[in-house]
Amino acid sequence: MFQNLQDKLDKALHNISGRGKITEINVAETVKEIRRALVDADVSYKVAKDLTKKIQEKALGQNVLTSVTPGQLMVKIVHDELADLMGGDNVGVNLSGNPSIVLIAGLQGSGKTTFSGKLANYLKTKKQKKVLLVACDVYRPAAIDQLKVLGDQIGVEVYTEFENKNPVEISSHAIEYAKQNKFNVVIIDTAGRLAIDENMMNEIRNIHQKVIPNETLFVVDSMTGQDAVNTAKAFNDVLNYDGVVLTKLDGDTRGGAALTIRTVVEKPIKFISTGEKMEALDVFYPSRMADRILGMGDVVSLVERAQEQFDEEEARKLQKKIAKNQFGFDDFLNQIKQIKRMGNMKDLLGMIPGAGKALKDINIDDDAFKHIEALIYSMTPEERRNPAIITTSRKNRIAKGSGRTIQDINQLLKQFEQMSKMMKMMQTPQGRMMMQAMAK
Ligand code: GDP
Secondary structure, eight states: OOHHHHHHHHHHHHHHHHOSSOOHHHHHHHHHHHHHHHHHTTOOHHHHHHHHHHHHHHHHHTTTTTOSOHHHHHHHHHHHHHHHHHOSSOOOOOOOSTTEEEEEEEOTTSSHHHHHHHHHHHHHHHSOOOEEEEEOOTTOHHHHHHHHHHHHHHTOEEEOOTTOOOHHHHHHHHHHHHHHTTOSEEEEEOOOOSSOOHHHHHHHHHHHHHHOOSEEEEEEEGGGTHHHHHHHHHHHHHHOOSEEEEEOTTSSOOSHHHHHHHHHHOOOEEEEEOSSSTTOEEEOOHHHHHHHHTTOOOHHHHHHHHHHHSOHHHHHHHHHHHHTTOOOHHHHHHHHHHHHHTOOHHHHHHTSTTHHHHHTTOOOOTTTTHHHHHHHHTSOHHHHHOGGGOOHHHHHHHHHHHTOOHHHHHHHHHHHHHHHHHHHHHTSHHHHHHHHHHHO
């Protein structure tokens, strides 16, 4: 995410923090470099200029020059200004209606349907809501099917009227249906066009006026740079929406849209979408995004995703097993499954401070676990419970079954043994103390 911008800001800030002495001149130089980095990332010149002016004023006002850690102070100033640029605290989705109506708008291909599914999944699993998805893209039957597939995947009902070509009617019927069947939230996925056009705007305006949504969200593809900002403005003029959803932030986006939308439409970014998996959705927090942009990682989001996927009850059971030396390959498989559910590997690792840069040129295979899984699946239940019984002949059988080599098995067994030892050690007070010391 935002790799280029990250690199350039890092360089600008590194230069200044590396200096023994900081002068007004090199603050000015740094600020200039920051401005250039922002413009390169597709931030409009005016926004970049205003921002860097503020950074410079703050830097000089806060006595960066005499501060003991000028570099750090400078990073903090840049961080706070970036966060401020992207908006204040996160405002959640308005769910005060009964049912609450959420209208999804945006251009075709921006990721509306995918996001509708993700939002439904989020409201169902995190907020315990009974959600109804409504397919209103009457021009593309494939879009309706796509929503149905997503609905099936996440276990959310999808309301459709294949014969009806009137989205205003379909949404009204769907809301009636939701009331009768005690749904808490109705998410209406609308049709988009490839570009802003009057018909589309009239249609979405009509739906908006008829259903009077509690929440209108505008979905925009962050890869489209400054166009994203223009589209955001056009839709806001018509709908006066409540919030923005930025999609495809997992891609090679330069970041300009995330940084500038707020200043143009004065509406908060509420969610960011980072992949095609239904779980790849994050609530947007400006400060955390600033952390990520500055390569400081986003540990909080990482922990949140982990907490969502890891079951506490399971964790307790696992701890008992470890204490009793009963941790086997089946438990290991479960752990792998949980990690995979958290999302794309590279994206996850990118949330770890400092990891972004290190990972830039490394191609992380999302199927990195595949070989390990294949090996484990080729073991018998007894072997999985008690790897100590895996003899050479058993190794041969497992290698054949999994299409891997004996070396692969040996390596896995060795890693497993080391891991078991470490986990056992972490159970003891000394081990915990050591881990704490290491963490420090
Ligand atoms: P719609 O026309 O606005 O409904 O857009 P879709 O939801 O059909 O999305 C268009 C394409 O973008 C599909 O191929 C999606 O799988 C893909 N897509 C949507 N959101 C994301 C995202 O956050 N990241 C990536 N990489 N792809 C996405």
